[in-house]
Amino acid sequence: MIVRTDPFMRGVRRMWKEALLQVLIACLPVFMFMVWYSKPERTYYTHIFVGIGCGIAMLLNMFFSTINDHGSNFDLRLVPYLIGSLYGGIPIAVVLSTVLAATWTFEIANHWEYLLLFVGISVYAPILFSRISKFHSSNRKGKLKIAAILCLILVIMQSTENAIGLSGLTTTDKWEIGYIALIFAVLLVAVTFVCVHFTELSFERIQLQLQLHDVSMKYRNEVRKLQHFIDNSPLMVVFCDSKGRITHVNDLMLTFVAPLGRNDVLKKKFSVLLEQMDVQAESDPVARILKGEEKLTEILKWNGRMLYTVYFPIKETLPEENEGVLFIGHDVTELQRLKDEVDRMERLSLVGQMAASITHEIRNPMAVIRGFIQLLNERSPSDQKSYFRIVLDELDRANAIINDFLSLAQNRIVEKQPSSLNELLSDLLPLIWADANMRGQMVDIRLDENIDLFPMNSKEMKQLILNLSRNGMEAMNDKGVLRIETLNLPDSVQLRVIDSGTGIPSEKLERLFEPFYTTKANGTGLGLALCLSIVERHNGKIHVESEAGKGTTFIVSFFKPVYMYG
Known part of the structure; x- marks a missing residue:
């Protein structure tokens, strides 16, 4: 059993103080990024900000790290290096790798550490650069997986360096260095995961803002389209609130109540429009809808035009609650004229059928009557000839009417x-x-x-x-x-x-x-x-x-x- 002496405990306490400071410095770029990355327009500069912040954190980690009596130190500069490389992209990763190699060069005490640094960078840098593009295209789970792999490689490299430096040490010193290495590995992975997690939260927050902005813009566009449709619709449209006051009136409706303008009718009772149009109503239709009637339809006559109007309630989420009333009016004057034209054509068709059926039946007897009238006229005294002339004129007039019947009824193709x-x-x-x-x-x-x-x-x-x-x-x-x-x-x-x-x-x-x-x-x-x-x-x-x-x-x-x- 190994007895832990007081110097060992003092070393552990000092190590935890250093670890806490190192963790705060390592997380500093992420917290700064969360504060800075608050607007969508800053998305373009995120890699630069992350790169600069992580570079500063690496230098601070180096500055505040201390070396113990056995030559090992507790330094989490690899966390900002890893985060900055992954989120900054390959150009930032190259810069941070150069900074990391330069700072480590100044701390090398033994010649064999140069070789170890060269081998470590030669092995780790290609692996890191190959994972950066995949990191950006992955979801949060995939990014944590990539970060875990890179952290494991760093732990292995750090453990190799520590193992080389254990030769010639006592068992107690080896336990102390092993303990520090274990805590370092755990904190390296944990702090990296925390940084990735909170960085992703910042990106998701901005994504939500962008999505909210897109939804808001789509909503505004749809409202604008609906407003444009209502204002330019060939229908008269009026919206009233739950108190019967006008909240919106479209352009076509305003033409029927001129010279009143939009500001003259908004917040007024619907009856103001009916009074301006000089339309007499038995009761206020809007008030009837608000009292519970489901739908009202009326035919209004205004300045020789016929208007088909509909009133119906605007329901809220709860079916029993009435939010207001929608009025829609349609000018059906032209439709009525078409209907009258169809009726006229039907009457013409009826006239044609009558004319076709009775023309010959009437003409033949009339021709016989006219012939006998002419014969009687020739044989009658001269003082009675005027009577026969009147009869002949009336027969000719009746024959002209029959000819008009025929001309009106014939739907023939004429030569032109x-x-x-x-x-x-x-x-x-x-x-x-x-x-x-x-x-x-x-x-x-x-x-x-x-x-x-x-x-x-x-x-x-x-x-x-x-x-x-x-x-x-x-x-x-x-x-x-x-x-x-x-x-x-x-x-x-x-x-x-x-x-x-x-x-x-x-x-x-x-x-x-x-x-x-x-x-x-x-x-x-x-x-x-x-x-x-x-x-x-x-x-x-x-x-x-x-x-x-x-x-x-x-x-x-x-x-x-x-x-x-x-």
């Missing part, structure tokens, strides 16, 4: 030839002027000389122009002026028929082209419907502008084929 609208009007002017003279009216013709040709059916186009002209004449008094214009536009040829009559009320304009709808006392309601049918067969559209007391303008646009302007 490129023609000039001006030439067609020139052929019709005598008829139009004669009709105007009989009514005591004037006709003003304004033709565009550079009019382009476009495919048309001359017979149908004459019927269209005569119908529009006679409608205009019938709407004016005996001093009225009918103006007929042609315009050559880049993509269309335009015909305008303008009268100076009393105009058409706005509520009647929408139904003007419906079959059987007329504003005349003796009209059939088929003339304008027939005009619309002709225009559509000629790839055109017809538009009416009218103001009470100032007359009416029929604008017919015939679109040119693409090859003429495309």
Whole structure:
């Protein structure tokens, strides 16, 4: 049994004091790095900072190390050397290796230690450099494994040096040196592991900051996209909080409540918007949603437009809690117009079916009746001929109505030839002027000389122009002026028929082209419907502008084929 003398215990106590100081110095670069590495933008300079910090720690470890009576010292400069080399990269590892070799050179007392230093560096440096790239690509567990292997090699090298120096010592001195070597090996591995662990914590902290920053940026981008979508959506969108106050309103909604701006409506009750739009509601729909109703839909009419509106609650995480109300409004005016157009086409189809089924059945008896009326007219006294003429005129009028039925109902393919609208009007002017003279009216013709040709059916186009002209004449008094214009536009040829009559009320304009709808006392309601049918067969559209007391303008646009302007 070995008896430990007082000098031995004093050596152990001194060794532990030195060990504590060496551990603090060895860990100093890591703690400095944790304080310094607090911002993601410093990532680029981490290897430089770690290299400088570890170099300083190596010099401090050397400065504060002491040599005992047997020539061995307790020096943990290998810890910052190892940490700095692994995290600093190969350039830093080369610099630190040079510093380590230089400091050890000054401490060599025996010639054989030079050889041992040369062999140690020659063996250890290639192993260290080969592990650096793998160290950076590994996870924490892999990095600890690499650090453990490198520490084991250092322990073996240090143990070899100590073993060489044991010759000639007493057993007690050998135990003391062995004890110091064991503590050194344990502390070398433990402190290296601690340094790697806390360094990785610093990197993970910055990684979390970067991930948090990326998530935050993605969240902000998604919020910005959603905000952009809401503000530029073709829907009216309004958000209200749990107290019914407006928290957000998109741009389209603001156009409906002009001149109020966004700042004028935020934090106000939703009823402010309804009042500005002059919409009368039986109750506040937002308040009804806040009281527990799941969904409300309403159809609002505003300035001649139809709005489909929906109110529904915005739920929080707990289903029973209501965070606010979302209002969405959709302008369905165009959809309603399309629906009305479909209804009109269905009525036209019904008219066509009626006309096709009864035309021949009516025409044949009427032809027989007209023939007998003409025969009776020839054989009747002269004072009764006027009666027969009235009957014949009414039969002709009934026959004209039947012809309009047929023209409106036929969805046939008409033959078209490129023609000039001006030439067609020139052929019709005598008829139009004669009709105007009989009514005591004037006709003003304004033709565009550079009019382009476009495919048309001359017979149908004459019927269209005569119908529009006679409608205009019938709407004016005996001093009225009918103006007929042609315009050559880049993509269309335009015909305008303008009268100076009393105009058409706005509520009647929408139904003007419906079959059987007329504003005349003796009209059939088929003339304008027939005009619309002709225009559509000629790839055109017809538009009416009218103001009470100032007359009416029929604008017919015939679109040119693409090859003429495309």
